[in-house]
Amino acid sequence: MDHTRDPCPWVIFSDFGGAFSMGAIGGAVWHGVKGFRNSPVGERRIGAITAIKARAPVLGGNFGVWGGLFGTFDCAVKGIRKKEDPYNAIIAGFFTGGALAVRGGYKSARNSAIGCAILLAVIEGVGIGLGRLLAPPPLPQQMPASEQGSLA
Amino acid sequence: MIAGRAILRSSHANLQSLRALPSPTLRYPTRFHSTSSLLRTPRLRRCNWPLPLSQVSHRGYATTPLPKEQNPVSETSSGTSESADSAGAPQEPNPDAASAEEPVPRFDPRTLLDQGIPPTPDQYNTSLATKPDPTGSERSRDPIKAAQPRGSGGGNNEYVSSTDRKRARLASILFVSIVAGTIGAAVYLGRNWETQAELDAHPDTPNGWGPLLFYNRISARLTEVLDYYNLPIADKLLPDPIEETYRPYTLVLSLEDMLIHSEWTREHGWRTAKRPGLEYFLTYLSQYYEIVIFTSQPNPIAAPITAKLDPYHMYYQLFREATKYKGGKYIKDLSYLNRDLSKIIMIDTKPEAWSEQPENAIKMKPWNGDPRDKELIALLPFLEFIAAMQHVDLREDLKSFPEGSHIPTEFAKRDAIARAELKKKLEEERKSKGQGAGGGLLASLLGLQPKTQREEKLPQDLVRERGQLWYDQVSRNLKEHGDEILEADKKAQEEMWGGQTTSLSRLLTEGMPQPQIPPLPSSEEQSKQLPVSKK
Numbered sequence: 001m002d003h004t005r006d007p008c009p010w011v012i013f014s015d016f017g018g019a020f021s022m023g024a025i026g027g028a029v030w031h032g033v034k035g036f037r038n039s040p041v042g043e044r045r046i047g048a049i050t051a052i053k054a055r056a057p058v059l060g061g062n063f064g065v066w067g068g069l070f071g072t073f074d075c076a077v078k079g080i081r082k083k084e085d086p087y088n089a090i091i092a093g094f095f096t097g098g099a100l101a102v103r104g105g106y107k108s109a110r111n112s113a114i115g116c117a118i119l120l121a122v123i124e125g126v127g128i129g130l131g132r133l134l135a136p137p138p139l140p141q142q143m144p145a146s147e148q149g150s151l152a
Numbered sequence: 153m154i155a156g157r158a159i160l161r162s163s164h165a166n167l168q169s170l171r172a173l174p175s176p177t178l179r180y181p182t183r184f185h186s187t188s189s190l191l192r193t194p195r196l197r198r199c200n201w202p203l204p205l206s207q208v209s210h211r212g213y214a215t216t217p218l219p220k221e222q223n224p225v226s227e228t229s230s231g232t233s234e235s236a237d238s239a240g241a242p243q244e245p246n247p248d249a250a251s252a253e254e255p256v257p258r259f260d261p262r263t264l265l266d267q268g269i270p271p272t273p274d275q276y277n278t279s280l281a282t283k284p285d286p287t288g289s290e291r292s293r294d295p296i297k298a299a300q301p302r303g304s305g306g307g308n309n310e311y312v313s314s315t316d317r318k319r320a321r322l323a324s325i326l327f328v329s330i331v332a333g334t335i336g337a338a339v340y341l342g343r344n345w346e347t348q349a350e351l352d353a354h355p356d357t358p359n360g361w362g363p364l365l366f367y368n369r370i371s372a373r374l375t376e377v378l379d380y381y382n383l384p385i386a387d388k389l390l391p392d393p394i395e396e397t398y399r400p401y402t403l404v405l406s407l408e409d410m411l412i413h414s415e416w417t418r419e420h421g422w423r424t425a426k427r428p429g430l431e432y433f434l435t436y437l438s439q440y441y442e443i444v445i446f447t448s449q450p451n452p453i454a455a456p457i458t459a460k461l462d463p464y465h466m467y468y469q470l471f472r473e474a475t476k477y478k479g480g481k482y483i484k485d486l487s488y489l490n491r492d493l494s495k496i497i498m499i500d501t502k503p504e505a506w507s508e509q510p511e512n513a514i515k516m517k518p519w520n521g522d523p524r525d526k527e528l529i530a531l532l533p534f535l536e537f538i539a540a541m542q543h544v545d546l547r548e549d550l551k552s553f554p555e556g557s558h559i560p561t562e563f564a565k566r567d568a569i570a571r572a573e574l575k576k577k578l579e580e581e582r583k584s585k586g587q588g589a590g591g592g593l594l595a596s597l598l599g600l601q602p603k604t605q606r607e608e609k610l611p612q613d614l615v616r617e618r619g620q621l622w623y624d625q626v627s628r629n630l631k632e633h634g635d636e637i638l639e640a641d642k643k644a645q646e647e648m649w650g651g652q653t654t655s656l657s658r659l660l661t662e663g664m665p666q667p668q669i670p671p672l673p674s675s676e677e678q679s680k681q682l683p684v685s686k687k
Contacts, residue, residue: 001414001453001454002453003414003422006416007416085480129381131450131473132380132381132385132473135451135471135473136451137385
């Protein structure tokens with residue numbers, strides 16, 4: 001019921017785009033600094049720009065693939081289970097981690113899947129904990145008596 | 153690399169061949185690629201030459217005589233005949249070495265190892281690994297060797313570096329500590345209840361020794377830890393009733409698919425619709441009931457919606473933090489509401505919400521956004537009737553309707569029966585008392601309603617008329633002064649929160665910024681507070 005997210009099939013595009021942006025901007029920062037530092041003096045600015053042009057879209061693509069896959073599996077799991085709870089994200093994380101490492105064989109895929117599922121479990125748990133922590137306790141609310149007539 | 157190794161293997165004693173190596177770095181190979189993963193020698197970082205130069209030939213061979221008990225065995229793990237030959241070659245005692253004084257260039261892999269120069273695999277295999285270990289001291293010192301069955305030491309010529317030995321030791325220490333920790337934690341968590349209060353709090357998990365009792369106590373203690381997340385955020389979700397806003401009854405309403413409905417389309421995005429008659433329903437009933445909007449959506453998501461439904465703060469708002477989480481579902485437990493359970497009615501669409509107190513609930517079907525829906529305002533006559541008749545226990549009223557029946561139609565039927573009976577009674581009275589019982593001419597001159605019309609009203613009709621007058625008055629008031637009230641609220645908010653700046657350091661040291669709550673009312677006003685009704 002989160003009004004900031006689109007419902008299920010369309011949210012995959014949003015997730016992909018959001019993750020791509022994160023990867024591209026983060027990659028620009030990271031590879032910019034790396035290219036700057038690893039270039040000879042006098043060519044540092046162009047070295048940074050070259051590194052960014054070469055590598056930041058790649059990192060963005062990697063992040064985007066992760067986000068898109070996660071969104072796909074999340075929607076698939078939601079459709080199958082017909083429930084909305086944190087387990088959807090954990091199962092989707094498991095499949096995402098496995099799918100991304102499947103080229104490395106069974107063991108590598110298994111380890112990556114478990115790691116990604118644990119990461120998402122931690123994220124969901126922190127979300128639940130923060131929601132409870134930051135929820136305002138029921139304060140004595142002032143009920144305005146001015147416009148309320150009386151029964152008698 | 154490979155060429156250098158082959159050359160070394162074939163004639164490592166041959167100084168000339170060593171000179172023929174392509175580069176000096178390959179003289180002593182820094183990495184062996186063997187079939188066993190344990191055979192890893194550390195990369196040479198520095199040259200360890202503790203021997204004085206006089207004792208060392210310029211090729212790096214030790215020139216001290218070998219100890220006599222060394223048993224050179226020519227068998228090696230590598231199968232080439234070349235290596236077999238050459239491995240045996242340096243071990244054969246040179247006739248010249250019989251004289252112990254003469255420094256004979258012997259290739260003693262053990263001494264080379266002491267000096268930090270790793271030998272080739274064959275050299276190591278032929279001399280060191282196959283030495284018998286009579287005292288067994290080496291096995292006790294080396295955890296990897298100790299793990300291998302005896303007797304296989306002869307065939308197992310693995311080289312175990314000190315790093316591997318340390319890792320193996322650490323792994324075994326960790327394993328033992330984990331097992332011990334788990335057992336210790338189980339024993340500690342499953343210990344008997346310490347105080348009488350604890351024992352009373354858990355009547356079904358008594359003290360005692362036994363695996364089932366232990367397990368019960370462990371699970372009881374662990375669920376207590378999770379109670380912070382599973383139980384409602386406070387024991388009293390609503391404040392104590394005060395005189396200005398006292399209402400005899402409480403109405404708990406769900407939000408999603410009952411009061412509003414949200415829908416997403418590609419063209420318009422998210423849109424939220426209010427149920428037909430919603431504002432009239434809420435405003436009208438707020439004279440008889442305390443209205444609580446209790447939703448299982450989280451606070452950040454649902455608070456903007458309820459803020460729009462309730463701009464003048466006339467209703468209480470409770471969110472997901474006020475629900476109980478059990479079995480993967482959000483349960484609205486009314487016993488946390490700090491109100492008398494016999495005076496609460498809950499209207500909800502989800503079975504899990506009323507699972508704790510199903511006798512207090514009006515069970516409705518979810519609303520799908522249909523603008524022709526009339527279910528909500530159809531409940532008005534029934535709810536007003538209860539309040540008008542000042543019923544003591546609302547649960548009895550709800551029980552009087554058969555399970556699964558539609559309450560508005562049922563109530564309308566009963567209402568029609570009651571009115572028919574009243575009409576019949578009045579007709580009988582009129583017949584028995586004769587004409588003119590209503591006051592006739594005098595009544596019509598004075599503008600009074602004829603008695604029949606007055607008497608045909610049931611008490612709830614009178615209450616309804618008064619209620620509608622109240623509603624008219626309140627809605628007019630809100631229309632005229634609504635903006636002023638909002639402005640005053642905004643100013644009060646600014647007074648509470650305004651001028652407060654917080655920084656990261658202040659957040660960490662002082663916590664979240666607190667509002668400056670205006671001073672409490674004087675003691676005279678406080679004494680007007682009504683006592684909290686006991687359940």
